[in-house]
Amino acid sequence: MTDPLVRVEDLRKYYFENDNLTDRLLGREPESVQAVDGVSFEVREGETLGLVGESGCGKSTTGETLLHLREPTDGAVYFDGENVFENDDLTEFRERAQVVFQDPFSSLDPRMTAGEIVREPLDVHGIGTKSERREQVAELLERVGLSAGQMDRYPHEFSGGQRQRIGIARALALEPDFVVCDEPVSALDVSVQAQILNLLEDLQEEFGLTYLFIAHDLSVVRHISDRVAVMYLGEIVEIGPVDEIFENPGHPYTEALLESVPRADTSEQGREVETLAGDVPSPRNPPSGCRFHTRCPYAREACTQADPDGYEVEGDDDHLAACFRRVDDHEYWSSPPIDADERAAETAVDD
Numbered sequence: 001m002t003d004p005l006v007r008v009e010d011l012r013k014y015y016f017e018n019d020n021l022t023d024r025l026l027g028r029e030p031e032s033v034q035a036v037d038g039v040s041f042e043v044r045e046g047e048t049l050g051l052v053g054e055s056g057c058g059k060s061t062t063g064e065t066l067l068h069l070r071e072p073t074d075g076a077v078y079f080d081g082e083n084v085f086e087n088d089d090l091t092e093f094r095e096r097a098q099v100v101f102q103d104p105f106s107s108l109d110p111r112m113t114a115g116e117i118v119r120e121p122l123d124v125h126g127i128g129t130k131s132e133r134r135e136q137v138a139e140l141l142e143r144v145g146l147s148a149g150q151m152d153r154y155p156h157e158f159s160g161g162q163r164q165r166i167g168i169a170r171a172l173a174l175e176p177d178f179v180v181c182d183e184p185v186s187a188l189d190v191s192v193q194a195q196i197l198n199l200l201e202d203l204q205e206e207f208g209l210t211y212l213f214i215a216h217d218l219s220v221v222r223h224i225s226d227r228v229a230v231m232y233l234g235e236i237v238e239i240g241p242v243d244e245i246f247e248n249p250g251h252p253y254t255e256a257l258l259e260s261v262p263r264a265d266t267s268e269q270g271r272e273v274e275t276l277a278g279d280v281p282s283p284r285n286p287p288s289g290c291r292f293h294t295r296c297p298y299a300r301e302a303c304t305q306a307d308p309d310g311y312e313v314e315g316d317d318d319h320l321a322a323c324f325r326r327v328d329d330h331e332y333w334s335s336p337p338i339d340a341d342e343r344a345a346e347t348a349v350d351d
């Protein structure tokens with residue numbers, strides 16, 4: 001197997017609250033939000049890795065930190081073998097790794113024309129002459145389904161789907177290898193979502209792109225991903241090939257996500273993670289041991305003691321689940337069950 005394009009090792013990103021001058025003057029202790037807490041995964045060349053989980057589980061923070069748009073708290077990200085966080089000159093990385101944001105309404109500068117928005121990365125990186133850039137922008141707009149004649153229009157003159165096309169054209173301007181797509185269709189009408197997904201798939205094939213595709217809509221993730229990573233409360237609890245994740249989940253949280261589909265609705269359209277029952281504990285004070293034990297129907301005492309590693313699901317080294325139940329001779333099996341309701345009540349939810 002060739003080396004992965006992106007390798008994330010034990011990445012952590014904590015946000016600190018109560019840490020401004022007034023807080024310090026009052027002697028308030030800073031509080032950390034453990035948004036991403038030790039995630040490791042790889043993104044292989046040419047694939048789409050879907051990253052799925054409930055709102056607030058740390059998906060966007062993972063994407064933004066691995067692109068070094070946010071300062072990591074700890075861990076490493078290797079891009080094409082080089083540690084991004086130890087690289088003093090990120091010029092090449094900034095060309096090769098791009099992002100498409102969720103909201104095409106707020107992510108495009110309303111004072112810039114579509115042409116200026118798409119051209120800006122070329123200007124910043126000093127690529128081509130003025131006329132070459134103009135030509136390149138025209139080609140990019142056409143490639144994403146807009147026309148060169150729309151170059152001088154402003155974002156408010158476009159529909160949501162068209163704006164996302166502008167965002168995609170901008171992300172492609174520097175001919176990247178890797179794109180983090182952060183909920184790129186969730187702000188769009190359902191009728192437009194499929195068009196944008198198809199466009200992303202076509203562009204992937206044409207330009208040999210590698211995607212990290214962040215989404216909370218399971219049907220979108222299933223449609224576009226080759227492999228899927230499932231996140232819960234700052235950690236990756238399961239990763240594997242898309243069909244394995246959907247048909248043979250190895251983690252109780254993944255099972256719960258899939259179970260959260262309304263029974264009456266047999267289609268996958270609109271399956272969203274938010275429908276899972278129970279509160280997610282706060283990332284300011286995550287549960288000890290396995291973070292899912294407060295909501296897990298199979299939780300036993302052993303789950304409160306240690307945080308499980310990723311274990312192979314049915315001997316498949318490409319499908320890992322962070323659950324003791326995947327290990328036949330684990331002490332979990334002789335450990336007493338705990339009452340998940342009681343455990344949940346003990347866990348303070350402060351937001």
Ligand SMILES: Nc1ncnc2c1ncn2[C@@H]1O[C@H](COP(=O)(O)OP(=O)(O)OP(=O)(O)O)[C@@H](O)[C@H]1O
Nearest residue numbers: 015033035054055056057058059060061062216283
């Ligand atoms: N700038 C910030 N300061 C403090 N806490 C933050 C900040 N940004 C995010 N968080 C917190 O970090 C956690 C993870 O947030 P993140 O946006 O990465 O999750 P997400 O899975 O992408 O959720 P969503 O789908 O709602 O965007 C959440 O608890 C969030 O409230």
